[in-house]
């Protein structure tokens with residue numbers, strides 16, 4: 153069955169969505185069957201893959217409320233991946249799930265039915281440690297933590313790892329932190345080099361390589377609804393995600 | 405009494421915290437009495453102003469739970485502003501406030517007691533439209549929406565404005581959108597120019613000027629616990645925030 157990987161960091165704007173879209177496309181290029189799940193009411197992943205969230209009829213919202221299955225809602229995308237889209241109403245699903253017993257297992261149960269149809273499932277989390285991110289961590293075998301090499305983005309990693317420990321103890325002992333993925337890396341800046349050198353030691357975690365370089369090509373890709381692997385095939389950013397994907401395939 | 409301004413955008417990493425720290429320091433330089441409130445459990449604003457969230461005993465958490473007043477918890481900072489700090493436990497205050505009637509007015513009531521002691525109060529919001537951000541919008545006369553000139557950051561503005569309309573109708577008719585503040589602006593990129601030209605029209609909102617330039621100086625400032633107005637006094641980034649602050653003083 154598929155390996156399910158969460159891409160999470162409650163700090164905002166660290167390239168979670170960009171990482172899910174880019175790694176997904178890279179795994180598809182390597183011939184893997186890939187499912188991406190958008191767990192953010194912003195629906196940035198949905199938008200980035202060329203799907204208009206305003207015209208989506210059934211989404212991850214219905215899956216989490218038990219009104220539809222993953223197979224009912226999934227959409228085939230041009231990057232060679234399938235997507236479970238999100239919509240703005242997802243915020244209400246979170247409030248709906250809150251009081252229910254076993255609320256953290258809803259996504260894991262919903263994904264069980266399709267795990268044999270895919271090789272890799274990637275989950276794009278919102279910038280929070282709420283019940284939707286808990287669902288993602290409970291459903292996953294692996295976790296990738298995107299982190300820009302900037303001081304402010306550093307702060308939340310400790311808190312995220314505390315949450316991961318809780319999840320491993322109570323909800324999902326199989327969850328394994330695959331590593332920190334340095335994103336938006338500007339090799340010329342001393343500050344970035346210092347943070348990068350510090351982060352692997354401080355958290356005693358693998359640092360995935362290569363770091364993803366900072367380039368404006370990333371901001372342009374969502375405007376055309378494709379990942380950077382298609383819009384700037386041979387750019388440093390696309391290459392870096394290809395290498396990270398190939399590296400992950402040796403460990404998952 | 406002070407003008408209370410929320411700095412909000414549920415998209416992550418758009419420079420909400422950087423804007424609150426930098427505008428706050430700029431207003432203080434202009435001789436204004438300034439209070440900053442950190443409403444994010446990440447406590448990035450608290451950290452950026454040189455206060456260690458791990459040693460804070462009373463924070464905005466106690467204020468929202470009614471266990472302490474703003475005066476009890478505020479901290480004087482080196483940038484010439486006072487701060488109501490945040491801590492990681494703030495996430496629990498949100499769950500605690502959820503079921504209570506009138507839960508959106510808690511911050512507004514708490515700030516009433518100090519509004520005569522300040523000229524400007526700035527509220528740093530987390531990347532969400534949850535109950536803490538609703539508290540901020542209900543307590544405010546103005547709203548500034550930081551927005552990088554990138555496609556993905558564009559998407560949430562419509563949803564934020566829908567929330568603002570609800571707040572104006574039901575909770576706070578005085579709330580006025582002061583404008584969109586373009587952040588992380590890279591003047592050399594066509595993509596950024598196109599998004600900037602589009603955003604004022606699409607949302608029929610004022611666009612604050614000048615846009616804040618993208619510079620690595622911003623990422624370095626939090627490491628020393630001061631705003632860019634102190635760490636890189638004459639940089640383009642510091643200058644831009646000074647101009648934006650002076651411009652806002654003519655409208656608030």
Ligand SMILES: Nc1ncnc2c1ncn2[C@@H]1O[C@H](COP(=O)(O)OP(=O)(O)OP(=O)(O)O)[C@@H](O)[C@H]1O
Nearest residue numbers: 164165166167168169170279336366367370371416
């Ligand atoms: N390596 C990179 N270099 C430059 N820009 C990047 C890079 N990766 C992502 N970006 C841009 O940075 C912005 C934030 O990225 P993204 O939306 O993927 O982050 P996120 O963590 O998913 O944000 P959120 O917390 O709101 O979900 C986007 O405009 C994206 O295009």
Ligand SMILES: Nc1ncnc2c1ncn2[C@@H]1O[C@H](COP(=O)(O)OP(=O)(O)OP(=O)(O)O)[C@@H](O)[C@H]1O
Nearest residue numbers: 164416417418419420421422531588618619622623
């Ligand atoms: N004009 C700028 N140029 C370059 N980098 C910037 C600029 N403004 C902010 N940054 C950097 O971008 C990152 C995100 O900024 P910041 O943390 O202020 O965003 P935020 O919207 O508060 O994020 P969150 O959604 O997590 O609260 C930080 O590392 C900050 O130093």
Ligand SMILES: [Mg+2]
Nearest residue numbers: 168169192196
């Ligand atoms: Mg995202």
Ligand SMILES: [Mg+2]
Nearest residue numbers: 420421444448
């Ligand atoms: Mg912030």
